[in-house]
Structure formats: C-alpha cells, structure tokens
Amino acid sequence: MPNLILTDYLEFRWYVHGERRSTVSLGHIEPDGKVKVKKEDLAAVGDLLAQFLALKLPSISTAKELALRMANLAGLMHNAALKTLEIEPDTGTLKGWLAAFEKTLVPSLSPEQFSDMYAQTLTYGLFAAKVSVGAGQNLRRDTAAALLPETNPFLKRLFYHLAGPEVPLTVSWVVDDMVALLNSADLEAVMSDFGRGSLEKDPVVHFYETFLAVYDPQKRKVRGVYYTPEPVVSYIVRAIDFLLKNRFGRPWGVADRHTLILDPACGTGTFLHSVISLIYATLCTQGQAGGWPSYVSQSLLPRIFGFELLMAPYAVAHLKLGLLLLEKGFDFPPGQRLGVYLTNTLDEGFKRAEVLPLAGFITEESNSAARIKKEDPIEVILGNPPYAGHSANASLRQEAGVTGTIRTVRTFIGRLIEDYKQVDGKPLGEKNPKLTQ
Structure with missing residues (x-):
C-alpha cells in the first residue's frame, strides 16, 4: 500500500511508500470530551485528502514488484478470513466452505490452514484472470471467474463461489484492493519480465517464490515445498x-x-x-x-x-x-x-x-x-515429492468393531507405509535422515 491514510477520524496521517508525508487533525478534544473544530483544520484535512487522491504512483512494471505487493495484500486477506471465521455463526459462508474442503479434500483442515488456502486461491485466481483478460481491459471481482482460462474449469467454478457475490463484507474489501492492484499494474511489462527468466530459474516459479517469501516464509519448511532447479x-x-x-x-x-x-x-x-x-x-x-x-x-x-x-x-x-x-x-x-x-x-x-x-x-x-x-x-x-519428514495423511484411525468396541486400524496410507518397510518379507532397514537430525 504505497499510498495510505491512517486515521481515527480525528487525526489523519498520510503515508507514501511507508514514510509519513503529512499529519493533520480535524480539531482537538476539549476537557469536556467534545471535539472543537476550526475552519483552518477542515481546510487542512481537505488539502491532505486532495493530495492523497491526486498522487500518481509509478505503474508496477516488474514481476518481482507485483509479487511483493500481491503477497502483502494476500496476508491481509488471510487475516481477514481468519477473523471472519472467528465471528461467523456456524451457518456462515466461510465456515461452510471450510467444512466442504475438510470433508472432501483435506481432513482436519484448521481455520488457519483454510484461511491460507482461501487467500492464495483468490490471489492467484485473480492473477490468472487478469493475465487472461490482458492489459486492455480492467478486471472486476464479480466477473473474474468467467475470465479464468478454459485450462482449469474447476478453478472457474470454485472461484465463482470464493470471489463472487457470496464473499463476506469482512473480506471483500481486500479482494477489491487486489483487483485494483492488478488493474494498476503494467501487465505487458510484467509478462515481458517473465520472459527474461534464465534456464536456471523458471520465471513463473520465481514469481511464486518471491510471493511466498513475503507472504509466509515458513510455508516452504512446514509443507516440505522445495523447487527443483x-x-x-x-x-x-x-x-x-x-x-x-x-x-x-x-x-x-x-x-x-x-x-x-x-x-x-x-x-x-x-x-x-x-x-x-x-x-x-x-x-x-x-x-x-x-x-x-x-x-x-x-x-x-x-x-x-x-x-x-x-x-x-x-x-x-x-x-x-x-x-x-x-x-x-x-x-x-x-x-x-x-x-x-x-x-x-x-x-x-x-x-x-x-x-x-x-x-x-x-x-x-x-x-x-x-x-x-x-x-x-x-x-x-516423475517429479520431486514433498520433502517433509512426516506426512500430513493420518496412518491410523478409530473405528467401531462388531461388538461395538472401538479399535485402532491402519488407514490406506498406513498400510502403504507398512508395506514399504518390507521387501520380500524382510525389513528394509531404511532410515529417514530428516528425522535423525
């Protein structure tokens, strides 16, 4: 947010690129608790707002700068979603989506993990929609799903629900800010910057790495996500x-x-x-x-x-x-x-x-x-599987036996792991170096 006003509706602080440029106040609070306003105070606030609105910032023209700005907004989106989950009733929109993902894709999905998934889905869905629509047309949140490429019909359908009219007001404001950010970027220059990647560094992956380094520097370590050169x-x-x-x-x-x-x-x-x-x-x-x-x-x-x-x-x-x-x-x-x-x-x-x-x-x-x-x-x-020491997939689960007693059994994953430990009926004897450090 290179052009920002922070206010309690009495004092107004204007920041440009993180540096405070000006501070003015509508007035001051009297001992009796009332606010006293002078004409010159009103004029000063009016001047500050006019300068704020008139400021022309350079357009974003590099992939790195866009990734950094997107990461900061995605962080706000993540926090807004998490706060919404805390105050929503059980019938709320975000809680319904959390339950759907937990039931069909990621068992034991926490509100924190869902908020992360939600923020990154919206961020990269909007980015993909902007790339699809090109530089000559502005992106809109309510129509972004239709602009997503045909390569991914699932994301088109998912995005309609996550970014469409059902988005809670507590989150929609930051989604709209992301749309405004993408519309303000020089997309042709950003995509051209993508094309300048060397053989040593895939430009799209580099874009995501830059984003992730700001958005959540611990995610690579926690998820075991490493990029193969x-x-x-x-x-x-x-x-x-x-x-x-x-x-x-x-x-x-x-x-x-x-x-x-x-x-x-x-x-x-x-x-x-x-x-x-x-x-x-x-x-x-x-x-x-x-x-x-x-x-x-x-x-x-x-x-x-x-x-x-x-x-x-x-x-x-x-x-x-x-x-x-x-x-x-x-x-x-x-x-x-x-x-x-x-x-x-x-x-x-x-x-x-x-x-x-x-x-x-x-x-x-x-x-x-x-x-x-x-x-x-x-x-x-082929590929490079995640490098995490422990799988997030449960290897054991509880189930009711014939007599009604609860017993512990191996899941599909648990059976795979046990099968892997044996070769021709003999222990493999393999040790995971990540778990012995």
Whole structure:
C-alpha cells in the first residue's frame, strides 16, 4: 500500500511508500470530551485528502514488484478470513466452505490452514484472470471467474463461489484492493519480465517464490515445498526420454502417443513444463510442428497428468502450462482442460457426491483424479515429492468393531507405509535422515 491514510477520524496521517508525508487533525478534544473544530483544520484535512487522491504512483512494471505487493495484500486477506471465521455463526459462508474442503479434500483442515488456502486461491485466481483478460481491459471481482482460462474449469467454478457475490463484507474489501492492484499494474511489462527468466530459474516459479517469501516464509519448511532447479528437471526428463527410446521400445520417447505420464506432486508444474517442451522440440525435429495443435488435443492432453494438494501451486501450474501451450500455438477449445488435478495423491479412491454445491464439484475434481489413479495405465511417474519428514495423511484411525468396541486400524496410507518397510518379507532397514537430525 504505497499510498495510505491512517486515521481515527480525528487525526489523519498520510503515508507514501511507508514514510509519513503529512499529519493533520480535524480539531482537538476539549476537557469536556467534545471535539472543537476550526475552519483552518477542515481546510487542512481537505488539502491532505486532495493530495492523497491526486498522487500518481509509478505503474508496477516488474514481476518481482507485483509479487511483493500481491503477497502483502494476500496476508491481509488471510487475516481477514481468519477473523471472519472467528465471528461467523456456524451457518456462515466461510465456515461452510471450510467444512466442504475438510470433508472432501483435506481432513482436519484448521481455520488457519483454510484461511491460507482461501487467500492464495483468490490471489492467484485473480492473477490468472487478469493475465487472461490482458492489459486492455480492467478486471472486476464479480466477473473474474468467467475470465479464468478454459485450462482449469474447476478453478472457474470454485472461484465463482470464493470471489463472487457470496464473499463476506469482512473480506471483500481486500479482494477489491487486489483487483485494483492488478488493474494498476503494467501487465505487458510484467509478462515481458517473465520472459527474461534464465534456464536456471523458471520465471513463473520465481514469481511464486518471491510471493511466498513475503507472504509466509515458513510455508516452504512446514509443507516440505522445495523447487527443483531447472537443470536437474531437464536432466531427469531427458533421461526418461532416453530410457523410453532405448530400453522400452518407444522410439518417440516422451512424445510417444501411448505413453502416459504422471507427476504425483506436481507443485507449480515444472516437470510437466519440461516434458511438454521436450515433446514440442521432438515434433519440430521430426518435421511435424505443423500438426502441433491436433497433437496436443488428441495425444498430449489425454495422457499428461499432474496431482497437487495445495491450491496456490495448483493454480500456478495451470497458469504456467497454459501460457506454454499458448506460446507454442495451441488455443484450448471449450470443454478441454489440462490434466492437472487438485487432489490428495495418497487418497484411496472415489468419494461419494456431496449435497453442497461447493463440496460437490470439489468431489468431482477428486474423483476425476481417482479414475486416473485406478484405471489409466500410467507408465512414467516423475517429479520431486514433498520433502517433509512426516506426512500430513493420518496412518491410523478409530473405528467401531462388531461388538461395538472401538479399535485402532491402519488407514490406506498406513498400510502403504507398512508395506514399504518390507521387501520380500524382510525389513528394509531404511532410515529417514530428516528425522535423525
């Protein structure tokens, strides 16, 4: 907030870029508690307000500056949502959304975690909508959902509820401030700044890292979120391509139309970005670049998948991969989406349909991912899973036995963990170095 007035409605303090520029008062409080106002005081406040409104700030023109400003507003949004949850009745809007996410996606989701998810979803949803609408048209909160790209129908539906007319007044003001911030940015310059990223640093990921460093510097440590350097990603993808060609009889490598590829913890989509880039280069080398749009629609989107549990990386992955395909000449037709899903990769399977609209389409997104888990013959699994020492997925749960007694049993995740510890009936003997430090 580079241009800010802080006031108790008697004293007005004007700040520009964090420095106090002027302080004036409408008057002073008399010993009897009444406020005494002079004409010159009214004129001084009027002058301050006029200067405040007339100040022309330089437009935001770099990705770093925009990320920093977005992070500060997202922090306010997070706090506003958390405070709203504290004062809302059980039938309140935010509490209903919290219950829907907890029931269908993230068990034991706390108000703090939901507020974080909510703030980052709105922030990156609005950013994606602004990128979609371009620099020539202003963004509006009430119509932002319709402007989100076709690559992500789930986010379009979710965003309608989270940012539309149902947003509580205690939160909507900061959402509107985010809209104003994005409208004031020089989007063409920001997107051009994205394009200046080196091979060592993906510009979209760098944007998210910059945002996260200000918004919540502890999130990377708590969630185990670390970004794989571009050279490492490139090597892994090229190595898989080599092995497919030379060991598995797939002369086209990752470009083979029958090879299904999954990143089970795709984050911001860095590995999938590298896969798609290599596929495009392969087609160009083989003189088939002209058939790229048809190839993407028929032979790429149906077989390239990513799963992600955190909302912000999920939205960023869609944004990044959508921009890549657009850059290569592919426009998404209605009804076709990227195969990146918001889901818990370690969730066992299908969920029943929910009555609440929000819970219903979260369930639909999760079930679409479950079909891929259970039915599609995935041949290549790549990526960099979270580096946290402990999984957030419960390995034990309580259930009632036949006689009514309560017993402790292993969950689907618990059974996987126990199976992993054994090889041919013998203990693996593996130790996690993160848990021994």
